[in-house]
Each structure stands twice: as structure tokens, then as C-alpha cells.
Amino acid sequence: MDLTELYQKVTEYGDICDHCLGRLVAKRSFGLSNDMRGKGIRIAAALTLNQPYQEQSGQCWICGNFFETVDHWADKVIEAFTGIGGETFVIGSKVPPLMSESEEMIWSDLGLSDPEPLKSEINREVGKRVAARSSLIGDTKNPDLTAVIHISDGTVKVQIRPLFLYGRYLKYERGIPQTHWACRACKGAGCEACNGTGKQYHDSVEELIGRPLLPVFKAERV
Ligand SMILES: [Zn+2]
Numbered sequence: 108m109d110l111t112e113l114y115q116k117v118t119e120y121g122d123i124c125d126h127c128l129g130r131l132v133a134k135r136s137f138g139l140s141n142d143m144r145g146k147g148i149r150i151a152a153a154l155t156l157n158q159p160y161q162e163q164s165g166q167c168w169i170c171g172n173f174f175e176t177v178d179h180w181a182d183k184v185i186e187a188f189t190g191i192g193g194e195t196f197v198i199g200s201k202v203p204p205l206m207s208e209s210e211e212m213i214w215s216d217l218g219l220s221d222p223e224p225l226k227s228e229i230n231r232e233v234g235k236r237v238a239a240r241s242s243l244i245g246d247t248k249n250p251d252l253t254a255v256i257h258i259s260d261g262t263v264k265v266q267i268r269p270l271f272l273y274g275r276y277l278k279y280e281r282g283i284p285q286t287h288w289a290c291r292a293c294k295g296a297g298c299e300a301c302n303g304t305g306k307q308y309h310d311s312v313e314e315l316i317g318r319p320l321l322p323v324f325k326a327e328r329v
């Protein structure tokens with residue numbers, strides 16, 4: 108499908124922003140951001156059809172103008188990271204189902220072969236902004252911090268990469284399991300059989316080693 112035809116079909120659904128327009132052909136060409144692609148498609152359509160150039164005028168029917176709020180989200184992420192420590196980060200997002208359904212509908216209606224999902228542009232754009240406004244470095248492979256932005260309720264949840272310790276131990280006693288066992292009778296809820304502890308055995312190697320490490324690393328769980 109040529110780009111002008113694409114533009115005409117897409118705008119029949121309603122107003123669309125440059126980001127969402129360009130993302131439909133995200134794998135065409137290099138060195139362009141999706142909003143540049145979108146603007147380019149608009150310009151090409153105006154020239155091809157010899158019609159006035161039309162900018163987006165209302166609310167984007169796919170993203171609800173999400174990309175106008177990227178700075179706001181970047182600030183929220185930086186605030187959520189504050190005081191935790193860590194040098195590298197990645198952004199994840201929970202996109203409202205209506206948004207992803209809208210774009211999936213248009214992909215199948217127009218038979219598009221190379222669109223990019225909204226979610227991945229959101230993660231990338233917010234991530235670029237966080238990197239520009241903080242000393243943190245984006246790292247998708249092994250980040251210290253992950254911020255998941257929840258678009259529908261406006262919150263940010265931070266996940267911290269776990270710390271793994273490796274070592275060897277000698278066990279001089281029988282009757283201590285390696286790992287914590289939930290009580291067979293209550294499956295960990297706590298009952299008479301386990302004195303309300305929810306445990307089958309009083310203690311385990313896992314707990315004996317983990318317990319003193321909690322305060323050392325200021326950890327919540329081990
Ligand atoms: Zn949009």
C-alpha cells in the first residue's frame with residue numbers, strides 16, 4: 108500500500124498523532140523517529156493529493172495523545188528511582204487494553220506487515236527521556252532497575268534486580284531441609300499442626316543463611 112493511501116484509510120478512523128501514524132510503517136527507512144515518519148506521511152499525502160497540509164487536530168484515537176505526556180512520565184520514573192541506587196534501567200509499561208486493541212484492529216484491517224507496537228515506542232521514548240534527565244543509563248539486557256508505568260492509573264512500579272550470592276556450606280546435622288517447606292496440612296497458611304508457623308520444619312539451610320543477610324543488604328526478602 109502506498110503511503111498516501113495508508114494515510115487516507117487511517118484518518119477515516121479518526122484523528123491520529125504523528126507517532127501512531129509513523130509507527131504503522133516503523134520498519135521503513137532508518138534514522139527516523141516514528142513521529143518524523145508520521146509527519147513525512149502527512150506531507151507526502153498533502154503533496155500527492157495537492158490538498159492543504161493537515162496537522163493532527165484532536166485526540167489521537169489510538170494513544171489518546173500519550174506522547175505529550177512523556178516528560179511527565181519520565182519525571183515520575185526518576186522520582187520512583189530516587190533513593191534506591193543503581194546505574195542502569197529499563198522501562199516497561201502496562202498499556203490499557205483499548206489502546207492495544209485499537210492498533211491491532213488497524214493492523215489487520217489494513218493488512219500491515221511491519222508495524223511497531225505502541226508499547227515498545229512508549230518504553231523507548233520514556234526511556235530516552237529518563238536517560239536525558241538523569242545520570243542513569245538505559246540497559247535492556249541486565250538493568251539494575253525496572254520501572255513499569257501503569258498508564259490507566261498513572262502509577263510507576265519499580266523492580267530491583269535481585270542479588271545472587273554463590274557459596275558452599277557443610278551441614279553437620281540431619282533433619283534440616285535445604286529449603287523452606289510449607290506445612291503439609293495447611294500449605295503454609297498456619298494451623299495447629301505447625302503451631303501457626305505454616306512450616307513443616309522449624310528451620311532450613313535457606314533460612315539459616317538468608318536471615319543474617321537481610322540486614323546486611325537491607326533486603327526485604329531472600
Ligand atoms: Zn497516537
Ligand SMILES: [Zn+2]
Binds near residue numbers: 291292296300302
Ligand atoms: Zn500448618
